[in-house]
Amino acid sequence: MDNVGALEEAARKRKERLQALKRKQNNREDEPHDGPETKVQSLDDTAEEETSAGSKKAAIFKNYIPEDESLQEKVQPNVELAQVEEHIQEQLQAAKPEPVVEEIDLNNLAPRKPDWDLKRDVAKKLAKLDKRTQRAIAELIRDRLQSGEADLVTAVQASSEAAQQDDEDSD
Incomplete structure (x- = not known):
């Protein structure tokens, strides 16, 4: 508040x-205007009034050089800028890290097998296919058991032989 x-x-x-x-x-x-002289005088008068009142600041010329001699004393001198280039160069030199030589691990430098990315990309698809294959084999065994063509032992042996052949074909 x-x-x-x-x-x-x-x-x-x-x-x-x-x-x-x-x-x-x-x-x-x-008031009648006689010319530029009265204007400069009025500016000078207002500056004096402002400083005497205390509430307003006096005119200070930083970038402007007045032609009137009475205003010359209110011109602020140019300020010399500090030279910071040397200081910045020192900080930049101090900030540069020194190169650190580390032992090189030959295992990290050895190239990978040419097909490593193919195996990585295909692994998910193969996992899905393996699941489907197992389901299909189980379904075939159920069908044979229901049809009564062979007993349980023969059906299991047939499915295991089929799985072994699939493994050999994939290698």
Whole structure:
């Protein structure tokens, strides 16, 4: 709540300054203008009024060099910029890491087998096919048992022989 009060106070002060500025401009419009000399004088007068009032800052010229001698004293001198290139170069040199030589593991350098990625990609599909194959073999055994063509021992032996042949064919 204190923040709201401070904002309202700042807004009120801003409105008062704007109204005072409008009054000054209206007063200047009423006065006759003789030329640029009166304008420079009025600027100098307003700067003095502002400093005497204390609420406003005096005019300081940082990038502008006025032609009037009375305003020359308000020109701010150019500031020498600090040379930071040397400081930055020192920090960059200090930040460079020294190369560290480590022992090289020959196992990591050995090339992989040429088909390692193929085996990796096919492994999931082969797992699915193995499951389906096992289901199909179990289903064939059930069908033979229900049809009564052979006894249980013969059916199991036939299925195991078929599985062995599949293993040999895949190798």
